[in-house]
Structure formats: structure tokens, C-alpha cells
Amino acid sequence: MEDILHSEADHNGTSVGTINVRGLTKSYGPERAVDNITFDVRPGEVVGFLGPNGAGKTTTMKVITGYLIPTEGTVLVDGMDVRADTLAIRRRIGYLPESTPLYREMVTYDYLEFVAAMRGIAKERRGARIKEMTHACGLHDVLGKKIDTLSKGYRQRVGLAQAMIHNPPILILDEPTSGLDPNQIVEIRELIRKIGREKTVVLSTHILPEVQASCDRVLIIHKGKIVADGTPRLLQENFVGGRRVRYSIRGDGSEAAAVLADYGINILERDIAEDESRFVLSSRRDIRDQLFQLAVDHNWALTQLHREEGNLEDVFRQLTSA
Template sequence: MIHVEGLTKYYDDFCAVDHIDLDIKGGEIVGLLGPNGAGKTTTLRMLTGYFQPSMGDIRVKEFSIHQDSLAIKRLIGYLPESAPLYKGMIVYDYLNHVASIRGLENGAKQRRLAELADMCGLREIMHKTIETLSKGLKQRVGLAHAMMSDPEILVLDEPTSGLDPNQIVEIREIIRRIGEHKTVILSTHILSEAEATCDRIIIINRGKIVADGSTQDLTAQQGREKQIQIGLLSASAEAVTAQIGAVPGIMRVEPMASQEDNLLRVNVICDAQTDARADLYAAIKATDWILVEMSRETQTLETIFRELTREN
């Protein structure tokens, strides 16, 4: 569906995006992750035809961004960060205007507007001026703008930034619903969001792709160690460290601060290949400690992200 080759963007001397190669299949929900200033927005802006690439090519279906940017713009619906809509316009007028530019004829236009009003929950605000809307509502109008022509590809730049938790859930819900049929590319720096909504995650740092795959792929590739957290009653830190540290496959034992008096929490770090849970339990069973908690944590996206995008 989308084929990106050697995509590069310079701002004067600064290289914001550095030779990115990328293939995105139809129907994928792709999350573009990276710290601030990593080149996410620049990449999306080139993809949507707002910026000209300094080098490289983007092909969407058979169209190239250099020759047929208009054809690509027809295929893509785009929501820039924080939905910069025309402030003075009424929501209905605005969407109507976009629908006309998107080439919808009268009957189809009214039908589409009604559909989008339902899908994005705009019924009550259709007659309001855009500048009076809250951020979440504005974002929904922006989504309606992006989806107007029922595009095959939807590009969303930080669709949930600045929203409250309820609004975030709503917007994610909408994105997931769209993603059932469409290709969605979204950028975010909220990791849980990428995990929750995306099939595939691409981590960008300093204009380069540093990781690409599903959440499971990434954790499997990058994970060298696993963590098991246990909570014990009537145990001392020294004894626990000695007893558990002897279990095969355990690399380290780190006592953690606990709010409850009697309870001792420890973080057990073991290597990724062995599953030490059974041995661990056996080791605890042999003592008179009371096991109240035990949970396994594989390496999270967050730790991977931090590892890959660390400033050095």
C-alpha cells in the first residue's frame, strides 16, 4: 500500500528524517513512536504531501509523491496534531466545505455528514463555532475532517495529546473501529496507547527507524531479562535474598520499598530463557514465609523504548 524509500528531510543543515525505508500493508494500524523531535511529525507531513522530501520517494499504491501528490492526497485523510481547524467557522459549515473539496456531491455529502456525525459523536455540536469547542470535541471534528472521503489511509498525528482520560478512550475506540477496514498510521509518544491500538510499532529516534514490529516481536527481540515480583509476609530481606538468589536462572534479587509494615516486596530478575516461577515457589515453600503476591513482568515496551532512544 505505502512504500517509502530513502526518505530524508533536511531543515537547513539539520537532518530531521534520515533515509527511512518503510513498507506498510493495507489494513495495518501502525504506530509511529519516538521521543519529541525524533522526526515523527516530519515523516507524516511528507507522507501527506505537506512537506516535500529533501531526498527519497514515497509511493502510495502506484502514485509517487513527486509526480502525483494530488492523487495521494485524495487517498489520504490527515489529522495534524491538535486539529488546527478554521476557528471562526461553524462545525457543519466546515465539514460541508471539506466535503465539497473532497468532491462529494450533494446527496452523498449529506449522507456522509450524517454518518460522521454519528461516528464521531458530533450531533449536538454541529451548529457550534469551532473556537468554542473543547479540545476533545475539536479533535473529533478533526477526525471527521480526516475521514470525510472515507479514505483508504488515515494519518493521525498525536490524536490523543492533550485530551482527558475519557476522551482518550473515546478517540482510541474510534480509531480502532476505523482500523478494522482501513490503514491507519498514527504517531504518539504515549507507549500504552501504541500498545493498545496498534498492530505494528515503529520506533523512530533522531530521524532513523530503530525498531519495527508488533509489540510481541519487539519485546521478544529486545528482552534479555524477565522480572518477577513477589510479596512475602514475615520474611527478612537478607534471608530472602540469600534463599531466592540460589535458585537457578535468577540473576538478581532487589528488595523494594513497601507501604505495608509486615510485607516484603522483592523484584526478582531472571534471564529470559528460563521460566523460574516453579523453582521460585518451591524455594519459598521450603521456608515459613507466607507468599501473598507473585506476578511476572516481561520487558515492557517502555523499557525497550527507553533503551532504544536513550541519549548517549
């Protein structure tokens, strides 16, 4: 596995698999599908583009792959400009377009052979490469079948094999799991994780658990702009999550409520009862230590102290509803 997916080192000795996007704008007529976005992808990173349909994810990917020409700005892949060195860049990129287009009337093996030839793999090496891809993507059972007759999960694997056949350092995967059933999604994610250990991967999705499952880093794209950039965990903490603490103590908590308010802690919800009082508190800082100390000082029997894990869905909704 490791051997199959291993990326070749650059001739210059610099690490391969870098993408630098600077002030990229892509317009269709008066409409800006991508509006002045800037970001970098480091070698070996797995980056997820997250955003609603029509946010500009696909357009950005199409520019990186050399399919579309930028209206403004530059895209560099390993230091080469997409406008000037488009063919050299295409050789370093494996691409799985949205909805996995394939020549459906072809047999899987013939299709991979065709792609290998188009990718410039020498005739005598094609068989070995197809064999490796068959192994990596689990295509043993379908090599002799027409692509038309394959399940969606298998077609997706053929699409991935097609994208990796020339062993590119960078993979661009547009919605790699859309339309798959839950089992197939798990399989494809597993495969992407395996690939991600060796290659730079940029994938797009509008399904949130996807980025949490597969990505080192998330770019949330909305209306052609990047509205957030960070690890899934960081995004959760910086936005909605990390600010809400569930705090419960034994007995009547009226007095405790007054103390908390004195310390400037915001009480979002309170449920005061004879046996147990429950609070939901919020603060910009992490107040868990302070809350523990308060309980000790006032001799409250602490029954719950829990910081709510933020949920990426909330972050997403917060950023993209407008």
C-alpha cells in the same frame, strides 16, 4: 458503522491502504529531520509512531500526505510515488495535522461541506456524507455551532470527521489525543479503534499507553531514525521485560541462592528471611520451567514465580536515552 467506514476496493483488485517507505530522508537545511528510514504499512494495520518531540514523526507524516517533498528516498502509497502522483495519493489519504487546525470562524456543518467540496465529493452526495460522519464521530449536538465555541474534544472529532469525509483507505493522524482530558482521550481512542477495523491508520504520539491502547504495531522513532519496530507486546518482551523473574520460596533461602548461582542464574536482588526468601532473577531465556523444576527437585515450597511484564516506558527510555 461498518458500512460507513468501509474502504472501496481498488480498481486493479489489489488491496488498498499500503504504504512503502524506502530510504526516506528529509532535511531542513543541514539538519536531517528524518534520516534514511524504511518501513512498510500493510492494509488495515494500525501503526503508531512513538518518539520524543522533534524525533521526525510529524515530518514523516507530512511526506506521506504529500505536503512535503522527500529530500531522498521514495514513498509509495498503493504503489504510487508521492512525487509523481501526489494528487492521486492525496485522494486516498485522510489527514489530521498536529493540533487540529480548523477554520474556527466557520460553523461545523459549513466547514465539513467545504472540506467535502475540496475533496471532490459531488454536491448531491455531500449532505449524506456529512450525515454519516456526524453519526460516526458523534457530532449531532455541534453541527450548527461555530467551531470556535466547541470543546477541544469536539474539535478533535470535527478534525477526524474532516479526515474521513471522502472515505479514504488510509488515515494519518498526528497526535490525535494530545491536549484532551482523560475522558475525551478514551472517546477518541475508541473512535480510532473503530476506524482501525476498516482502514489503515498511522498515528503518532509521545504518550506510551496510547500505542498500547490503539496500535497493532509500533515504530519507535528517535533522532530521525527508526530504533524499534514491532508489536507493543514483542517490544516489551525483547527489551527490558521478559528477563526479570520474581521468585519466592518459604523459609531460609541461603541454600537456594547457592543452587541458583550454580545453574548460572543471575540474582539481581535477594531478600532472605526466616519465613520467606524473595529473589529477583534475570536471564536471557525464559527460565520459569527450570525454576519450577528446581523447586520440585529441592523440595522448596514455592510462594511466587512471576515473570515481570516489561514496560514500554522502559523500552522507550532504553532506546531513546543517548
